[in-house]
Amino acid sequence: MIEFDCVTKRYDETVVVSDVSLTVMPHTITVIVGTSGSGKTTLIRMVNRLIEPTSGTIRIDGEDNRSVPEFELRRRIGYAIQGHGLFPHRTVAQNIATVPTLLGWERARIKAKVEELLTLFQLDPDFFGPRYPHELSGGQQQRVGVARALAAEPNLLLMDEPFGALDPIIRAKAQDDLLSIQKHFGTTIILVTHDMEEAFHLADRIAVMDKGEVVQHGTPAEMLIRPATPFVEELIGATERPFRMLAIETAGDAVEPGAAEGAPIPEGLSQREALSELLWSGRSALPVAAANGAIIGKVSLDGLVKRAARPR
């Protein structure tokens, strides 16, 4: 659990982060969104003390983050940034091994960890381990960057626009990878982005920042139903609301009893994607299949339209 307690950061007279109090529950993904200059990057950089707050405290699992030396704190917290920041003179394996090496892990343990992570990110350890970062594509470099952040098995992972430099297709893939990896390790993630699509796709909870303040903190659904300020409403995009609503939940949640014609869609697909499939194929209902392939029911156009409407 990460608790921000009345955290303020001031540079001379400019207030960058203003009296932020926020609690991040363990094993969840919290996405901080806001326009540039809203203080969101400053806020997460105060967690691993790359920036020191002017006032207020940040507690990690109940412990003030100033109670240990900076470098020790940072070794415990994963940190992934835009543009990956891989060390160009070190191989992929050495890059991933950075924090474990600093912590003095045994060589065999480091090697095993590097291989585990590369495999998890669908990079062949024998092929990619000895390569240098410049030999990799942008998407591969980004995956290595996240793998490096996870190498010392941190409970907490900070990500500052980690997918900002990727093209849309690779970005979608990277986001899905992150979700499955978060499930795999149970890591608490705080991610900063200005991309609302990304926020709604990844977040268990979203915190919206505006001019240094957190103006709303809640689940994506809460944010859609009751935006706290006009700014939040604008950020979400009024015309996008019904679609974002559908994007949060899966087709499995919208299953109705009954049968339908055609090829089934997997239950893990978002309702938005299910709607898209219905509209494009011109049908009124689609069968839904569970992970094991069994048909568990159908989703219908009418059902999805009702779900997209503003809750009363």
Add this chain to the structure above:
Amino acid sequence: MASLPTLLRLAVFLVLLAFLLQPGWFEPLLKSLVQENAPAVYNRGSLFWLTLLHLRTVFVATFAATFIAVSLAILVTREAGAEFLPLSRSLVNIGQTFPPVAVLALSVPIFGFGEKPTLIALFLYGLLPIFENALTGLTTLPPAVTEAARGAGMTERQRLVQIELPLALPVILTGIRLSVVISLATATIGSTVAAKTLGEVIIAGLQSNNLAFVLQGGLIVAALAVLIHDALQALERALSGRTRT
């Protein structure tokens, strides 16, 4: 298959080595440059030995200049040393603007004739390129990389040794290369104050009106400069190939 430039360099190296070890072989070539009865090949000492002493002087001076210049650059790029940047710059600049000949003239009364005044002149003259390049190398590192190093929990010392210096190395080497080439040529004037360098050959030629001596001294220095320059450049390329982002 080696490329043409590599073969040329190899040829220059072999000719140089042959000339230093068996200068007699080249006598017919140089004969036409001197008056009758005058020696065509330097005969007041071993050319090979002089070349080694010349290289030693340059090496010692450059090594000292590198050590001091890089240490200074590291110091002024740390948070605690930032205020010393203008002072260090001026010091190093003075070293460069002061003509080596003047340094020789001033240091002979203190240190006497011999190698010392030359070492001091070369050391001062070599500081600037190394210092400025080290400074550039250490201050233009990719921000994402230094940020990642901090975020990973490296201490300031670990960042310097494991990240900053290795990444700045190709740029620092460029400075060292410039400094070495300048020193190779400048070292010849050391012989005016009795330092054992290849300048001795040139000076002997000037004193006895022997064009062949002057040419020998000059060509050996030039060949050394070209070969060492190219070798260091190849090293830089090999290093920066790995460190580009």
